[in-house]
Amino acid sequence: MLEHVPRGHLAAAALVSTGLIAALSITDDAKRPSVITQSTNIPGLEIQGIETQATPIAIPPVESIIQEVAAKPEKTVVITPEPVGPQWKEFTVQNGDNLSILFKRAGLNDRAIYELFSDAKEAKDLRHIRPGQKMSFLVEDGRLTGLKYIISELDSLTFERSSKGFSGKQITLKPDVKYAFRQGTIDSSLYMAGKRAGMPSPLTMEMANIFGWDIDFALDIQKGDSFKVMYEEQFLKGKKIGFGKVIAAEFTNGGKTFKAVRYTDKDGHSAYYTPDGRGMHKAFLRTPIEFARISSHFNLARKHPVLHIIRAHKGTDYAAARGTPIRATGNGKVSFAGRKGGYGNTVIIQHGQGIQTLYGHMNAFAKGMRSGARVSQGDVIGYVGSTGLASGPHLHYEFHVNGQVRNPVTVPLPKAIGIDKAELARFNETTRPLIAKLDQFKSNNRLAVAKNNSNDN
Ligand SMILES: [Zn+2]
The missing domain is CATH 3.10.450.350 (Nuclear Transport Factor 2; Chain: A,)
Known part of the structure; x- marks a missing residue:
């Protein structure tokens, strides 16, 4: 049943959640550089920290243009950042x-x-x-x-x-945001193509993460594959200070084209969707820890390592160093966060479609973990430990469907979360102009560049 493992990388997928994308954005400080170092599934792409932050982005080739978005100076509080007086x-x-x-x-x-x-x-x-x-x-x-x-x-x-x-x-301070376009064709690696297109490396990775469920960037990438990406660039007092989110992107792999657009729903939850409103990723990550080794499988007749008796092992154990972040595998609401007998420090999340996930033996909970708290896929909910009945630091992860425990490694994961029917009109209204912008760029580069050069936008 291993074919249920999504084609995209779990690690990459884990990064797609809004919280983590924020970690990649330049406005965030480098408290979590490890996230960035870990997430390189792309051959030849090795990024240490957020170096690009300090490096000015090279002037892009002709195929890239910048277009101004109706800048919304939403009641920006005007604060002069350095009124350093004489004293x-x-x-x-x-x-x-x-x-x-x-x-x-x-x-x-x-x-x-x-x-x-x-x-x-x-x-x-x-x-x-x-x-x-x-x-x-x-x-x-x-x-x-x-x-x-x-x-x-x-x-x-x-x-x-x-x-x-x-x-x-x-x-x-709220930066002014403009949209920037980049496009490239893969010759040797995605990383090099991104570099040639003038894209900061974390942005290339973000794009790879968006398409990571459909395209295996380690195995499927071919010479001649191409991409286009429209993303936010941030300016403060006219000076470029960094980049924000990917707004829309397109990736052609082996002749097949995938498109994605970012949309923030009525509840304020942002995600990437296909132009017709299907989610770009699955409702669940397969694993709550990146790059962890399974130390004990789901087994309903296992001899317990601490109790030495036959006792069902109702989940999957992932061995990882104490303190390793544990991520919510899907969106949901925390229904329990606290001590739970042999499970030790435990978080239980109630998801839609009758699914519950459980995370045990935590060393510590992430901030804000309490009953009723909302979590998004990929959010850190706690840290690996050995509380409760555990022989060493590991995560015990359970997956329940309609009250029945299932093997987290093989359970078929629910399909991507699509746009709610009630919200489809709003989705179309918001995202169609963005996709049109991306398409327009594709169909007429020269015109777009000329337009930009004449500064008439
Ligand atoms: Zn276990």
């Missing part, structure tokens, strides 16, 4: 710096750090300082009265001292 002292975080060193450089001692942390809950983010970031101090009479921590081009954190102590405020 503000700005420092750039250096390699090996910690808060104590930085504060000392500003003429302050650890007392100021202590006050910040005890007064303002936002101060905990100061623990994540990285080289290259900036921190500004306002020191009056030897006392810290203000602090600015520039996290990224878009995010900063400010602290102000009043008579009640420090209060913190997170400021997020």
Whole structure:
């Protein structure tokens, strides 16, 4: 029954969830670079961290154009990011710096750090300082009265001292968004083709993830395959600062063309769909952990490794290092999060179509895991551990259909989630212009470029 394993890579698929795509986007900080390093199923594509963030994107070849989208300046709070007055002292975080060193450089001692942390809950983010970031101090009479921590081009954190102590405020600037187009033809590898087309590597990967259920990027890719992608580029005060989501894309593999468009439904959940509204991926990931080894199979007559008695093993065990993130395999609602006998720390998710999934022996729960919480496919729900009856760190994963336990490795996974009939009109209205834009680009490159050059859009 192994043919049920989806053709696309689970690892790639795991990245498709909105949360993870956010991790790939430039606005996010590099807290999760491992996600990026792990997700390269594409031959020759090895990406370390989010290097492209700092590297200016090469001017694309003629086939790429940029078109302005009706920029929505949605009640943008106008905040000048660096009103560093005469008394503000700005420092750039250096390699090996910690808060104590930085504060000392500003003429302050650890007392100021202590006050910040005890007064303002936002101060905990100061623990994540990285080289290259900036921190500004306002020191009056030897006392810290203000602090600015520039996290990224878009995010900063400010602290102000009043008579009640420090209060913190997170400021997020909203970038202007334009759509960019890139297209390429594969000669040696997808990675090289993406590079030639002027695409940042994480974007190439994101595109591969979108089509990862239909195309096996490790085995199916052929010379002459081609792609087109329309995605968001982010600008702040006219300066390009990064890229956002893929909006629409097309991939031709061995003469067969696949198309995808991004759509955010009425509940605010974003996903990729075919132009006629079918989901690009399955309702479930096959495994909740990327690249994990199965250490014990589903077996209703197994000798238990701890109890040494015949006891059904109602799930699949995945051996992984303690702390490895565990992902929800499908969208759903948490129906249980807590201690559950031999299962230890456990999360149970109720999905649609009578399906329940269970994740046991967790070392810790992800933030916000409580009964009633909504999760999306690919969201991290907890971390591998050995709580409960476990001989070592592993994930125990169960898949129930209509109250009956099934083998998670072989159970037929439900088909892709399509657009709800009630929402189809809204879907068409939103996505057709986007697909048309992508198609128009295909049918008439030269015109599009000329249009762009004359700056009349
Ligand atoms: Zn188990």
